[in-house]
Amino acid sequence: MNLRQIATCAALVFFAPLLADARGYGGGGYARGGGGFDMHSEAPTGGTHSSTGPAGTSRTTTYGSNGSSAGRTTTTTNGNYSKTTTAGESNGQYNKNSTASNGYASKSSSTSANANTGNYSRSASGSNGTGSYNTQTSGNAYNGTASHTTNAGNVYGQSYHGSTTANNGYVTHGAYGTSGYYGGTAYVANPMYGAYPAWGWNTGVAWYPAATYWGGGFWGPWALGVATAATWGTIVYNNQTITSYQVQADSPGAKLLSSYHLTQTPCGPPGLVVIYGPNNSAICAKPNDLVSAGDYNVDASNLTIVSAKPS
Amino acid sequence: LRTTLAACFLSCVLGAPGAFADAAGTAKIHQPDGTERVYSNVRIRVQDHERLLITSHDGKGTLIVNKASCTAIASLMRCLASSAELDQNGGVLPIAVKSGTVWLNPGDTAQQLPYTSAQLPPRGVMMALETQRGTFVGLTGTVDEVIK
Numbered sequence: 001m002n003l004r005q006i007a008t009c010a011a012l013v014f015f016a017p018l019l020a021d022a023r024g025y026g027g028g029g030y031a032r033g034g035g036g037f038d039m040h041s042e043a044p045t046g047g048t049h050s051s052t053g054p055a056g057t058s059r060t061t062t063y064g065s066n067g068s069s070a071g072r073t074t075t076t077t078n079g080n081y082s083k084t085t086t087a088g089e090s091n092g093q094y095n096k097n098s099t100a101s102n103g104y105a106s107k108s109s110s111t112s113a114n115a116n117t118g119n120y121s122r123s124a125s126g127s128n129g130t131g132s133y134n135t136q137t138s139g140n141a142y143n144g145t146a147s148h149t150t151n152a153g154n155v156y157g158q159s160y161h162g163s164t165t166a167n168n169g170y171v172t173h174g175a176y177g178t179s180g181y182y183g184g185t186a187y188v189a190n191p192m193y194g195a196y197p198a199w200g201w202n203t204g205v206a207w208y209p210a211a212t213y214w215g216g217g218f219w220g221p222w223a224l225g226v227a228t229a230a231t232w233g234t235i236v237y238n239n240q241t242i243t244s245y246q247v248q249a250d251s252p253g254a255k256l257l258s259s260y261h262l263t264q265t266p267c268g269p270p271g272l273v274v275i276y277g278p279n280n281s282a283i284c285a286k287p288n289d290l291v292s293a294g295d296y297n298v299d300a301s302n303l304t305i306v307s308a309k310p311s
Numbered sequence: 312l313r314t315t316l317a318a319c320f321l322s323c324v325l326g327a328p329g330a331f332a333d334a335a336g337t338a339k340i341h342q343p344d345g346t347e348r349v350y351s352n353v354r355i356r357v358q359d360h361e362r363l364l365i366t367s368h369d370g371k372g373t374l375i376v377n378k379a380s381c382t383a384i385a386s387l388m389r390c391l392a393s394s395a396e397l398d399q400n401g402g403v404l405p406i407a408v409k410s411g412t413v414w415l416n417p418g419d420t421a422q423q424l425p426y427t428s429a430q431l432p433p434r435g436v437m438m439a440l441e442t443q444r445g446t447f448v449g450l451t452g453t454v455d456e457v458i459k
Contacts, residue, residue: 036372036399037350041342041446042406091346 040090080104092116104128118142136197144168149197163198163301165206188291192259193303201259201303207252215281218300220248233267235274235282242282253277256303260290275305336436336452338365338374343445355436356456363413363436365450372399374406374448376440379413386422387431388415392440411440415454 050060056078063072071088080103087096092115099108107126113119118141125134132153139146146166153160164171193201209216222245230246244267247253257264262273267284274295276282287293295308334354341347352368363376378394392411397404416422416431423430424437431437438450 035369036367037338037340037374037397038346038348039340039342039374039397039404039406039446040346041344041444042397042404042442090344 113141139166147197165198165301167206187307188260188296188305190256190259190302190304191261191290196302198301201255202252207300209278211279214245214279215253216278218251218277218279218298219245219253219281219283220251222248232264233284235267235284237276237282240280242280244281244283247283252300252303253283256298256305257283257285259303260305261288262286262291276308334366334368334452334455336365336450336455338367339447339449341447341449353450353452354455355450355452356458357454358458360457363438372397374398376411376413376438379411384425386416386418387424388417389413390415392438395440395442406446407443409441409443411438411448413438413440 046063048060048062050058052058057076058078059074059076061072061074071086071090073084073086075085076083081100082102083098083100085096085098088094094111094113094115096111097109100106105126105128107124109122109124111120111122113121119138120141121136121138123134123136126132133151135148135150137146137148144166145168147164149163150160190201197204199206207218209218214222232244232246234241234243236242247257247264256262256275262285265272265284265286267274267282271287271293272284273287273291273293274282274284275298276295277298278300285291291305296305297308298304299306334352336353336355338350338353339347340350350367354364354366354368356364356366358364361377363379365374365376366372374395374397376390376392376395379390379392381388381390383389390413392413393408395406395408395411397406414424414431414435414437416433416435419433421430421432421435429437432453434453436450436452436454438448440448440450442448
């Protein structure tokens, strides 16, 4: 047999049964995440499925809408209600967006995650004729960091702000509403930083008390027992005398006072705003149109003061 | 020549079925969206003297070249692939092949590839395949096993 001759032969083989069902490839089975070979570009794209439910809800799903196997857009309608969801996955990146409305209220959300980096984020918002809300969540599933904030308000002037952060097992949370009494506790929303997420007043960097400083350094870098710091009176709290020191400019405490338009004054006289800070510290200020006289604690995450007892 | 050449080439040149330990093939898959991955230690098998099976190291996916026209060129076999499929995740995905060439060295000595400085080792395989959708699959290695 002369192998040099052209030996155009028939097929090496022959079709194996084409078992594939296009519906089976919508979930990104040929993407990287599930092992095997990543050949997601070869998965079927394009297709539409429609259905109508017994309550008159109609739903149409178009898959392959973003050119990948997992891309799909679903629209659901029933009367004035309409919802559209778009989702897709490519190369480890997952994205989903959703909007819905019923003629009176609407909401939207967006989610993204990356299986390679671990980063994820989600935002959502909604509104109707009397109020609105928005939430933001982000973090990294691999290093354990997370941040979540929620803001809400209504046409009556009420609002709520909450934030939670997590980092390497440490979780901090702060929440407050519109200035006023809630469950017997007075919340005084920070007029400058109230709408910021946690630690937004500190450019997003979490602040923690330093044990070797008076007030944890919140009011300034005064070393415990330092003789050079100017004393600003004393107050007695729980049968314990607390010496107050002058708040240093550019400290977190100074930023707190400034945002509430408060001016520090020596503790001692009655009828003052007394703010208890970290590590058994306290400073005093004269009340103003934002903050009435009374005792307050500090929520450092949002630089907010919360009444220590009803004032 | 004989149309049976292609069908018998593997049985003729690779001998009886047997196992080839230490799969060391390397596959590179480049997709039109820019995604590119290199898969090491892929297992290369020939089934029924007809199909070329390329299995990922984790065993979860097998790319199958199941139709090709083969020509003997010197001591090498050149096959032009025209059909393939991916057996993965419990399903079989047909892959439309735009063009593809598989070179095999069925002999026991390394062979020079025509018009190149490259050589194919004994039982060596080299494949370049482009799909209709623009995915490129490259493969180098040796046949690990011939199976029924």
